Amino acid sequence: MGIRDWIEGRWREMDGHGRELMMVGCWAVWEVRNKVIFEGNGVVGREIISRVCSVMEEIEGGRELELTVGGRKGHGEVVKGSGGWQVPEPGLxxxxxxxxxxxxxxxxxxxxxxxxxxxxxxxxxxxxxxxxxxxxxxxxxxxxxxxxxxxxxxxxxxxxxxxxxxxxxxx
Missing domain, CATH: 3.30.420.10 (Ribonuclease H-like superfamily/Ribonuclease H)
Structure with a gap:
């Protein structure tokens, strides 16, 4: 199975919120990719995953997320986001x-x-x-x-x- 088939399969299984998170994750990957290409920044996979977590935390209302790299939960490296977007004070x-x-x-x-x-x-x-x-x-x-x-x-x-x-x- 190719990556396109895998993505299309997961897409069909998701509800609207899951699709939204998937698109936000793709956007975060694209954002990091652009920094590499346009600014010459070297990026490692862990940084990409951290950025994806941070963007998804923002969408999820600040709830801290983590992903496991290189294995299933408990057997790989855990990467956390930055804590998400912070709301402005009332009136701002x-x-x-x-x-x-x-x-x-x-x-x-x-x-x-x-x-x-x-x-x-x-x-x-x-x-x-x-x-x-x-x-x-x-x-x-x-x-x-x-x-x-x-x-x-x-x-x-x-x-x-x-x-x-x-x-x-x-x-």
């Missing part, structure tokens, strides 16, 4: 942004805004044919997100980004 909304930069192609800018109940309030996704440094793209993502937040009537926004240099500069 949280804006998470991320970018993808491919030299000579352009910049993908995305964001999602959620409240303290984890409810998604809105999202954004923009492609620009620009050749920006990833840090500049991250700043643009934050600015775009803050403009969207203001247009939606949010005046108390917590910003999250995976670009520590930009976050430190903003602080």
């Amino acid at each position: 909304v949280k804006l998470n942004v991320d970018v993808g930069v491919k030299e000579g192609v352009g910049v993908g800018v995305g964001g999602v805004c959620r409240d303290e109940t984890r409810k998604v309030l809105w999202g954004m996704s923009v492609f620009r044919k620009e050749n920006w440094d990833p840090r500049i793209a991250e700043v643009v993502a934050i600015l775009d997100g803050l403009e969207e937040a203001a247009a939606a009537g949010h005046d108390a926004v917590v910003v999250e980004s995976d670009c520590l240099e930009v976050i430190e500069a903003l602080q």
Whole structure:
């Protein structure tokens, strides 16, 4: 049996929530793959699995998850997520942004805004044919997100980004 047959078989067995988690897991793998290709970061399997756990924890409401690598539970290496996405304080909304930069192609800018109940309030996704440094793209993502937040009537926004240099500069 090939991987495609295996995936299609599991897909048919899953309910809607299981399918959602599978797609989120695939997205997390794709995200790590892009960091390897576009940023030249070397990644080991354990890091990919940890990222998948973290993203799934976020979807599952912060419940800590773990996966076993190299064997069944109790016989392999256990990899845990980071503890999941943290909700903003009541009265605040949280804006998470991320970018993808491919030299000579352009910049993908995305964001999602959620409240303290984890409810998604809105999202954004923009492609620009620009050749920006990833840090500049991250700043643009934050600015775009803050403009969207203001247009939606949010005046108390917590910003999250995976670009520590930009976050430190903003602080």
